[in-house]
Amino acid sequence: MPASKKPYFSIRSSATHGHGAFAVRKIRRGTRIVEYQGKRTSWKKALKRPPSDPNDPYHTFIFGLDNGKVIDASLDGNDARWINHSCDPNCEAIEEEDGGVFIYAMRTIQPGEELNYDYRLSVDGKPSKKERKRYACHCGSENCRGTMLDV
Ligand SMILES: C[S@@+](CC[C@H](N)C(=O)[O-])C[C@H]1O[C@@H](n2cnc3c(N)ncnc32)[C@H](O)[C@@H]1O
Ligand SMILES: [Zn+2]
Structure with missing residues (x-):
């Protein structure tokens, strides 16, 4: 398998929360690691769906897009x-011009490090x-x- 096709991370349990993504090889700064995929829909429809974690009503798999829709x-x-x-992330989520959202490495990430980005979640008004x-x-x-x- 060419090095560029080898996976960058694997999923296992995380001390931060539930499952997390952990680097399985060195990831250089600026690497486009993975696309954030899912159904593109409205906030209204996404919030109507059953909870993603029935034990935690504030658990979310929703990513808000610049056009007011969500993934x-x-x-x-x-x-x-x-x-x-x-709050001190090694990755960032970037929404590109065509609307695709990709996770990029903000610095070199060593094998075994957990990948993370700043969700910057928002609520209406000052929380x-x-x-x-x-x-x-x-x-x-x-x-x-x-x-x-x-x-
Ligand atoms: C996109 S999921 C990430 C995967 C999650 N760990 C899981 O196992 O489902 C986002 C949810 O994970 C949890 N989460 C992610 N980062 C967290 C953090 N730094 N502190 C507490 N909970 C976190 C929150 O419940 C959040 O709504
Ligand atoms: Zn924090």
């Missing part, structure tokens, strides 16, 4: 949906303490802002 990775999603959030807590972050980084919300 709902609970339908037709790929392994990108297992990438957790971090209350309660809302921040609903989306509590467990990334464990020194500069953890305590929530996955973009505050």
Whole structure:
């Protein structure tokens, strides 16, 4: 298999939350690692769907797009949906001009490191303490802002 086709990561359980994606080889800064795939739909339809984790009403596989629509990775999603959030991320999610969303390495990532990006989740208006807590972050980084919300 050519080196470029070898997978960059595998999925296993994560200390941050549930499943996570872990590098299985060195990933250089700027590498386009994976596309965030799933069903493209409206916020309204995505929020009407059954919870992605029945034990956690705030668990989400939804990625908000610039055009006001979403990618709902609970339908037709790929392994990108297992990438957790971090407040000190090694990856970033970029929405490209054609609307595709790709996860890029922001720095060199060593084998065994967990991949993560800053979800920058939002709620209507300024988030209350309660809302921040609903989306509590467990990334464990020194500069953890305590929530996955973009505050
Ligand atoms: C796209 S999923 C990521 C995969 C997730 N670990 C799982 O096993 O389903 C996003 C969800 O994972 C959880 N999550 C991801 N990053 C987290 C973090 N830093 N702290 C707490 N929960 C996190 C939240 O429930 C979030 O809604
Ligand atoms: Zn954090």
